[in-house]
Amino acid sequence: xxxxxxxxxxxxxxxxxxxxxxxxxxxxxxxxxxxxxxxxxxxxxxxxxxxxxxxxxxxxxxxxxxxxxxxxxxxxxxxxxxxxxxxxxxxxxxxxxxxxxxxxxxxxxxxxxxxxxxxxxxxxxxxxxxxxxxxxxxxxxx
Amino acid sequence: xxxxxxxxxxxxxxxxxxxxxxxxxxxxxxxxxxxxxxxxxxxxxxxxxxxxxxxxxxxxxxxxxxxxxxxxxxxxxxxxxxxxxxxxxxxxxxxxxxxxxxxxxxxxxxxxxxxxxxxxxxxxxxxxxxxxxxxxxxxxxx
DNA sequence: CTAAAACCTCGAGCCACTGGAGGTTCAACC
DNA sequence: GGTTGAACCTCCAGTGGCTCGAGGTTTTAG
Ligand SMILES: [Zn+2]
Ligand SMILES: [Zn+2]
Ligand SMILES: [Zn+2]
Ligand SMILES: [Zn+2]
Numbered sequence: 001x002x003x004x005x006x007x008x009x010x011x012x013x014x015x016x017x018x019x020x021x022x023x024x025x026x027x028x029x030x031x032x033x034x035x036x037x038x039x040x041x042x043x044x045x046x047x048x049x050x051x052x053x054x055x056x057x058x059x060x061x062x063x064x065x066x067x068x069x070x071x072x073x074x075x076x077x078x079x080x081x082x083x084x085x086x087x088x089x090x091x092x093x094x095x096x097x098x099x100x101x102x103x104x105x106x107x108x109x110x111x112x113x114x115x116x117x118x119x120x121x122x123x124x125x126x127x128x129x130x131x132x133x134x135x136x137x138x139x140x141x142x
Numbered sequence: 143x144x145x146x147x148x149x150x151x152x153x154x155x156x157x158x159x160x161x162x163x164x165x166x167x168x169x170x171x172x173x174x175x176x177x178x179x180x181x182x183x184x185x186x187x188x189x190x191x192x193x194x195x196x197x198x199x200x201x202x203x204x205x206x207x208x209x210x211x212x213x214x215x216x217x218x219x220x221x222x223x224x225x226x227x228x229x230x231x232x233x234x235x236x237x238x239x240x241x242x243x244x245x246x247x248x249x250x251x252x253x254x255x256x257x258x259x260x261x262x263x264x265x266x267x268x269x270x271x272x273x274x275x276x277x278x279x280x281x282x283x284x
Numbered sequence: 285c286t287a288a289a290a291c292c293t294c295g296a297g298c299c300a301c302t303g304g305a306g307g308t309t310c311a312a313c314c
Numbered sequence: 315g316g317t318t319g320a321a322c323c324t325c326c327a328g329t330g331g332c333t334c335g336a337g338g339t340t341t342t343a344g
């Protein structure tokens with residue numbers, strides 16, 4: 001029987017995160033001691049490892065919920081699992097493509113700035129005027 | 143004089159976002175009509191365009207605050223602006239590197255799955271056991 | 285003058301955690 | 315068996331960067 005702290009250590013998770021997963025229904029409510037502390041068994045260790053691994057691969061908690069559900073029903077078709085993974089891959093590729101555009105623009109403006117006063121800063125100039133950019137950047141951020 | 147709606151249209155921003163920027167001190171408190179509605183001039187148009195463009199390039203609102211400050215003080219050195227841009231570039235590169243690792247793992251597990259039952263799904267197998275992965279993925283998500 | 289489009293404020297919700305306050309339980313040691 | 319201190323508990327708030335909705339007011343075109 002594992003305490004929540006030991007489960008956390010074994011899976012590289014924070015204690016609060018485990019309680020959060022329980023709260024949102026990703027982890028089951030575990031058994032408790034007479035004093036009310038959580039105690040976990042091997043099934044929960046496996047489940048949390050699965051969740052953490054899927055998170056590291058970028059899956060959302062909603063996606064993980066579905067994946068766990070499929071993993072719990074071995075007789076079902078794996079079509080859905082594959083579809084989730086393909087969606088995830090597509091998203092990753094899209095993000096990479098957008099980041100690549102950002103990289104190019106950032107590198108260019110940094111390279112072109114020769115220092116001095118803010119008035120002549122190439123970085124600030126480009127930010128003030130998108131016409132200085134080579135590419136469009138639809139969407140924001142990431 | 144621009145209404146908030148027109149300013150929004152011209153910059154590709156949502157009205158609520160403009161109000162949010164005002165709330166967090168990125169946009170100044172504009173003039174108001176007698177009835178209390180916001181009215182903007184060209185300075186605000188420029189400022190919001192700057193903010194939006196910087197957001198498209200992935201800068202955080204905090205970074206943008208500093209960049210705006212420098213842009214407002216042309217006599218200052220541009221060292222700091224360049225440093226902010228370099229930090230941003232570094233972050234972009236790091237994210238791309240991490241996404242590339244995810245891409246490889248996702249592609250591999252999708253390719254190796256030959257369909258059928260969830261019991262034999264390669265996607266689920268890999269999620270259950272990180273030993274099936276080729277790379278480590280420190281950090282989570284993105 | 286009326287109708288409807290656009291504006292206003294305030295509050296909550298999103299994702300996936302993370303941190304803290306204030307209190308209780310457990311385990312090890314003497 | 316008692317003491318200590320680490321680990322646990324619940325509940326609440328905050329993060330970033332918006333986004334939406336309710337319920338009400340102002341503006342503007344016809
Ligand atoms: Zn510069
Ligand atoms: Zn641009
Ligand atoms: Zn499969
Ligand atoms: Zn792995």
